[in-house]
Amino acid sequence: MSKLEENVPITELIRVYVPATVPMLAALRAEGRLGDGATEAHAVTPALREWYAEGDEEELEYVAFTRAAQGALELLRHDAAAPRRRVVVSADVPAAALVREDVELGSSTVRLPEPIQLAQVASIHVDGAEAAEAVAAAADVVTEALAGDPDAQFTVDGAEDHELEWYAVSELDELL
Numbered sequence: 001m002s003k004l005e006e007n008v009p010i011t012e013l014i015r016v017y018v019p020a021t022v023p024m025l026a027a028l029r030a031e032g033r034l035g036d037g038a039t040e041a042h043a044v045t046p047a048l049r050e051w052y053a054e055g056d057e058e059e060l061e062y063v064a065f066t067r068a069a070q071g072a073l074e075l076l077r078h079d080a081a082a083p084r085r086r087v088v089v090s091a092d093v094p095a096a097a098l099v100r101e102d103v104e105l106g107s108s109t110v111r112l113p114e115p116i117q118l119a120q121v122a123s124i125h126v127d128g129a130e131a132a133e134a135v136a137a138a139a140d141v142v143t144e145a146l147a148g149d150p151d152a153q154f155t156v157d158g159a160e161d162h163e164l165e166w167y168a169v170s171e172l173d174e175l176l
Contacts, residue, residue, distance in 0.1 A: 013092040016041040017064050018116055019071030020087040021079055022126070022176070028118060029172050034089055035115040041091075042068040042108040043098065051106030064108040065090075065125075069164060070146075073156065076139035084136035085127040088164060091120040124167040126175065131162035 018034060018041045028034045042064040044057070052060060065088060072086035098110045127135055138145075138159035144152035167175050 012095045014043055014095045014098060015061065015122065016043045016091050016093055016098070016110060016112070016116075017061075017068035018042075018089040018091060019068045019075055020089050021072065021075050021082040022085055022087060023079065023082050024075075025087060025089075025124065025126075025172065026176055028089070028116075028121070029176060032118045033115040034091075034118075034121075037115065039112040039115055040071070041110050041112060041116075042071070043110045045100055045108055045110060047100070047103060047105055047107045066160065067108050069125075069160070070142065070156070073135070073139045073142040073159065076135065077142055084132045084139060085129075086131075086135055086159070086164060087127075088125040089116060090122045090125065091116045092122050093120055118169070121169050124169065124172065124175065125164035126167060127162055128165050131159065134159045134162060 018039060020028075020034060024034060044060040044064055048060055048063060049055075052063060055063070068088045069086050072088060076082055076084060076086070093112060093116070097112055097114075099113070100107070100110055138156045141149070141152035141155050145156040
C-alpha cells in the first residue's frame, strides 16, 4: 500500500465517503466514531483522476460517492436487521492518513487506519423512505451485480436512481 498523495502537507484535508448503515449511524452518535478499527472509504484518488481525466472535481467526487453508496448496499446485504436505506458518511480527514487499497486504474478505494471521528464528519447522506423497496432488492443482489450479472446490475441501478438525502451532522439525533 502507498500513501494517497506523496507530497501532500499533513494538514491538508481530503473528503472521503464512507459506506454505512443506520445502525452504524447510531453507533457513531453513541461512541463518537464510525467503526472500531481500520475503515474502508472512497475518495478522489490519483488512479480515479487518471481513469476519468476529463472529469472535473465535482464529477470525480460524485463517482467516489456513488461507489460508497454501492458499498453501503454490500453492508446491508450482510446485516439483515438494518433498515433498507443506504448511508454514506462524508468526512474530512488528513490526506497523510489515507492509504490506497487498490492501484487499479479508476479505483477510488482508500483505507483509514483508524475509525472516522464524529468531529471529522462533514455531512450524512441517507436514502429516503421511498427508496426502501429498491434498496432492499439491490442489497440482495449487489454481489452478483459486481460479478457482472446484468439482471442484478439492473436491480442495483434501480436503487441508484434514488438520490440520497443530505443531512447536517447536527441532524444526527433527528435522523435516528
